[in-house]
Amino acid sequence: MRRGSAAANRDELRREYDLSQLKGGVRGKYYRQATGGLPKPEFRLILLRGPDDPPLTSQEFQEELHEFARALHAQGTQVSSRLFAFDAVHAGGGLSGEFILAVTAAGFLAKQLEAPLKAFLRRDRRARVEFREDGKLKTVEAQGAEEAERIIRAAAEYHESISNE
Numbered sequence: 001m002r003r004g005s006a007a008a009n010r011d012e013l014r015r016e017y018d019l020s021q022l023k024g025g026v027r028g029k030y031y032r033q034a035t036g037g038l039p040k041p042e043f044r045l046i047l048l049r050g051p052d053d054p055p056l057t058s059q060e061f062q063e064e065l066h067e068f069a070r071a072l073h074a075q076g077t078q079v080s081s082r083l084f085a086f087d088a089v090h091a092g093g094g095l096s097g098e099f100i101l102a103v104t105a106a107g108f109l110a111k112q113l114e115a116p117l118k119a120f121l122r123r124d125r126r127a128r129v130e131f132r133e134d135g136k137l138k139t140v141e142a143q144g145a146e147e148a149e150r151i152i153r154a155a156a157e158y159h160e161s162i163s164n165e
Contacts, residue, residue: 043131043158045113045151047097050125056084057092064120065095071116078102110156117152121145131158 047068054061065081072079080100085093101113121127126143129151140154 043101043129043155045099045101045117046128046130047099047120048126048128049097050123052123053125056097057094062094065097068116068120069095069099071119072099072101072112075112077112110152110159113155114148114152118145118148121148127151129154133158133161 047065049056049061056062069079069081078101080102082096082098082100083093084096085091117127121142122145124144126141127148128139128141130137130139131154132138138154138158140151142148142150
């Protein structure tokens, strides 16, 4: 029996399902659970090594990433960190440098981010933030502590835009 094209089968419901019994479904019912419980507005921060930094997997660099996360936690910022792992006999892993910060109307993200970000960017390192504004992905990059203000300003503008919603 030939199934036909994928496009033709995409929106069809199997005959054995009774459509009248499939009422009350909720779109996105498990979204919060699947995304780690963060509220919908999120601010993604990616910290990148500088040219003179040790490798991402080094104990020294991993400790700096942990310090950054601890500084945010100490200020009451809800943070989710991306991790990496190697699948090998002498496997290792650690923080990838990507952090997802929960943004709430109660907290002021830019103020909480300023000190840890400037401390991390002190060695010609780079940082990139990504967030959705008016439904479009917006990206802001900075290199070195002098340019950290660009990310701080973007965080303040983003926080203000979601606070007004």
